[in-house]
Amino acid sequence: MSNEKEMISLHVDGKEIQAPKGENLLKLLIQHQFKVPYYCYHPGLSVAGACRMCFVEIEGQPKPVISCNTTIAPGMKVNTQSTGLTQIRKWNLAFHLINHPLDCPICDQSGECGLQEYYMKYGRYESDMHEPKVNKRKVVDLGKHVVLDSERCILCSRCVRFFDEVTKTSEMAIFNRGDRSEIGTYADRPLTNNYSLCSVNICPVGALTSKDFRFKKRVWFLKEFKSICPGCSTGCNITMEADIREKRAYRMLPRYNPDINGYWMCDYGAMRYKQVNAEHRLLTPQMKQEGKWTPIEWEDALAFVRKCVASQTVILITPQFTVEEIDHIYAFFMKQPTTPRIFHCVDPQSAFDTTITDELLMRKDLNPNSQGILQVSKKHKLDHQTLEPFQKYIAQNKIETLLVFAPSDLQAYPHFMDWLLPAQPIPNKIVIGTRIELIHSFFNLALPTLSFAEKSGTFINVQGISQNIEAGPKLVDNAKPISEILC
Ligand code: SF4
Numbered sequence: 490m491s492n493e494k495e496m497i498s499l500h501v502d503g504k505e506i507q508a509p510k511g512e513n514l515l516k517l518l519i520q521h522q523f524k525v526p527y528y529c530y531h532p533g534l535s536v537a538g539a540c541r542m543c544f545v546e547i548e549g550q551p552k553p554v555i556s557c558n559t560t561i562a563p564g565m566k567v568n569t570q571s572t573g574l575t576q577i578r579k580w581n582l583a584f585h586l587i588n589h590p591l592d593c594p595i596c597d598q599s600g601e602c603g604l605q606e607y608y609m610k611y612g613r614y615e616s617d618m619h620e621p622k623v624n625k626r627k628v629v630d631l632g633k634h635v636v637l638d639s640e641r642c643i644l645c646s647r648c649v650r651f652f653d654e655v656t657k658t659s660e661m662a663i664f665n666r667g668d669r670s671e672i673g674t675y676a677d678r679p680l681t682n683n684y685s686l687c688s689v690n691i692c693p694v695g696a697l698t699s700k701d702f703r704f705k706k707r708v709w710f711l712k713e714f715k716s717i718c719p720g721c722s723t724g725c726n727i728t729m730e731a732d733i734r735e736k737r738a739y740r741m742l743p744r745y746n747p748d749i750n751g752y753w754m755c756d757y758g759a760m761r762y763k764q765v766n767a768e769h770r771l772l773t774p775q776m777k778q779e780g781k782w783t784p785i786e787w788e789d790a791l792a793f794v795r796k797c798v799a800s801q802t803v804i805l806i807t808p809q810f811t812v813e814e815i816d817h818i819y820a821f822f823m824k825q826p827t828t829p830r831i832f833h834c835v836d837p838q839s840a841f842d843t844t845i846t847d848e849l850l851m852r853k854d855l856n857p858n859s860q861g862i863l864q865v866s867k868k869h870k871l872d873h874q875t876l877e878p879f880q881k882y883i884a885q886n887k888i889e890t891l892l893v894f895a896p897s898d899l900q901a902y903p904h905f906m907d908w909l910l911p912a913q914p915i916p917n918k919i920v921i922g923t924r925i926e927l928i929h930s931f932f933n934l935a936l937p938t939l940s941f942a943e944k945s946g947t948f949i950n951v952q953g954i955s956q957n958i959e960a961g962p963k964l965v966d967n968a969k970p971i972s973e974i975l976c
């Protein structure tokens with residue numbers, strides 16, 4: 490039996506469209522970029538039909554219908570634009586805004602708010618409201634990541650459905666009736682699941698905001714880059730948003746990928762953007778001289794590295810570099826006359842462990858590219874050179890130089906420095922990485938390289954899927970790509 494869906498034909502605004510039988514009409518209209526406004530519909534959630542904004546006209550139907558709750562049918566003739574529909578959208582919006590505060594100038598959603606956007610497109614009415622607005626609670630603390638301004642809420646129920654249907658933790662609900670209806674959590678309990686920021690991302694207005702992003706940056710100053718979350722081996726697709734003039738990353742948002750993360754990402758992952766900013770970074774090469782760390786020029790640092798790797802050298806690589814970088818490291822050192830020993834610290838079992846450790850997406854392996862390092866090391870016939878053989882080798886041999894390609898996210902390796910302890914007697918200990926913590930008494934020389942947000946390349950996730958990361962702006966001027974350091 491064929492898996493291909495039966496296609497049917499319908500007309501929208503006079504244009505013929507082929508679509509799979511049973512498709513949701515609003516989903517189809519959005520896919521084909523017809524301009525139909527909506528708030529409560531979300532392709533990752535069930536249909537609520539709450540906001541009443543997505544009305545369209547269908548030939549043969551006596552009244553306009555909401556397209557989110559309509560299944561397409563063969564020969565259907567749909568009209569998305571008419572004077573009547575514009576009036577419906579306009580006065581529906583007036584209802585949504587009856588009790589909405591006029592705090593756009595201080596609202597974080599400004600610039601990406603559905604109310605602002607549709608008001609400019611369909612609203613622009615003189616309000617007939619003479620009653621005072623119903624005031625609701627502001628700045629309600631909903632746990633570690635989320636703040637609620639309930640008077641901005643338009644009761645679309647997206648957040649309620651998200652916690653009911655996606656995380657299945659059901660923390661939120663709409664309480665009371667009529668104009669006293671109010672969004673909240675049961676008994677004002679905090680949101681403790683690992684996906685609370687998804688509710689902020691899907692809230693179409695500024696009712697749910699991120700504690701981390703709140704009042705930090707106007708969204709129109711941010712530029713987007715397509716990347717992959719480095720927080721674990723799931724490899725959720727994300728958009729990194731940075732202010733290029735400030736050379737600063739501000740947030741990470743989920744990007745749709747039906748095979749990996751759908752529309753979502755976890756809170757832990759969403760906070761991984763912080764590590765790429767300058768205050769957490771090694772800003773310049775530094776050398777330990779007479780027990781004190783001192784910034785040095787790249788030229789002098791690389792001269793020291795060249796001298797060191799001419800002696801008996803061991804390399805250790807962590808799986809937070811891209812496939813291209815890892816391949817470059819292996820290829821470069823395999824060619825050296827001293828043929829240094831190269832090891833990696835991937836546990837092959839956890840690299841293939843697909844067990845979910847939270848409500849939805851997160852995996853135990855907190856590295857983005859464990860499978861990448863295994864593939865590259867296998868290509869160079871060094872895949873069994875893991876941490877255990879590394880520790881044995883340094884205990885049994887007289888090594889002059891240790892070169893460590895360090896993790897940029899220390900959460901993945903909280904005991905990293907303990908693992909290195911057997912290497913303490915090695916005279917030259919050089920580290921290449923991104924974090925300020927690399928200025929550690931263990932090493933003699935620390936070299937700054939690029940974070941995942943500043944380079945392009947490939948990560949291979951736990952399912953074996955290769956995914957590209959896009960380079961954003963350079964956030965640390967004096968950091969160099971691995972290829973340049975090795976050259
Ligand atoms: S808080 Fe936001 S997502 Fe939740 S019901 Fe209100 S408007 Fe919708």
Ligand code: SF4
Nearest residue numbers: 718720721725755758
């Ligand atoms: S599940 Fe893993 S990859 Fe996805 S957002 Fe969370 S930490 Fe990042």
